[in-house]
Ligand SMILES: Cc1ncc(C[n+]2csc(CCOP(=O)(O)OP(=O)(O)O)c2C)c(N)n1
Ligand code: SF4
């Protein structure tokens with residue numbers, strides 16, 4: 155892939171985080187996406203979230219498939235490990251990488267075409283296996299990279315730039331993840347950094363597959379009147395089920411919240427997601443209520459955002475499979491190579 159290196163300009167007085175790095179250290183090469191593309195705003199939110207969480211770049215693995223969205227890992231955390239895989243196949247690469255090294259912090263970026271069209275099966279199995287990663291879908295309702303064909307997330311009645319109308323049902327990744335028995339499903343908008351950053355932090359902290367669908371308008375092929383994934387439509391139909399503040403472990407909660415308004419969700423490492431609910435009906439810990447809530451609002455054409463469902467108790471892939479606690483790269487040769495007798499025993503079991 156061609157890329158343009160970002161000139162290194164260190165701002166005097168720029169703050170450093172707990173691991174001594176500046177926010178600039180969490181950036182990547184210069185973006186070559188169209189000016190105004192929602193995907194660039196998501197990149198900025200990722201940079202902010204990882205810097206604020208003080209995650210050492212060398213602990214991070216960033217993965218993607220193919221598409222404009224899948225190009226974006228090049229634009230953040232240049233010091234991380236990375237793999238830009240094949241269209242729709244990122245989840246298998248993530249599963250393999252994390253099977254070999256469970257200590258990595260995995261951020262995967264995909265598109266609506268990459269995950270809901272060609273990669274729908276792969277997406278489903280990453281959710282089902284609860285692979286421990288933040289799985290972001292940058293959702294613009296089109297195949298941006300191949301010039302604006304409708305994707306599987308295009309809403310019925312939505313118009314393409316040249317007037318063609320989509321008549322097929324849309325696949326909603328949030329409802330799909332909840333229906334598949336997933337452990338974390340959230341939605342946000344590239345234009346709402348205040349909501350997006352805490353959701354990224356919660357997804358990184360969550361021990362399992364955290365699906366974060368982000369409506370991310372394609373200014374070149376899907377930002378016109380008649381599109382339901384444009385900036386204007388999303389702003390007009392935006393419905394925040396809850397706004398969230400992410401509070402790291404052992405940090406005092408300083409903001410004041412009105413009684414009854416607050417729903418604190420405790421993450422497994424002791425951090426808290428303080429959800430300020432817009433609606434008494436909304437309960438992100440009850441699977442069937444979450445589905446009902448989504449359906450009620452989506453059927454009115456509303457773009458429901460926030461943490462829609464979470465279950466911190468569901469086991470992730472390593473727990474389900476009972477695999478080794480230490481990464482393969484930390485094991486010595488004898489542990490990795492149990493010898494021909496062990497292989498013969500294994501083969502015997504398969505006969
Ligand atoms: C196996 C395969 N089939 C088709 C393509 C062509 N192709 C490249 S990107 C893409 C769709 C990208 O759409 P999406 O994932 O929504 O990303 P966006 O560009 O909208 O961010 C397609 C169909 C490909 N690269 N590989
Ligand atoms: S074609 Fe669309 S999705 Fe791709 S970079 Fe341009 S605006 Fe973004």
Ligand SMILES: [Mg+2]
Pocket residue numbers: 221265266267292293294295296297298305
């Ligand atoms: Mg797309």
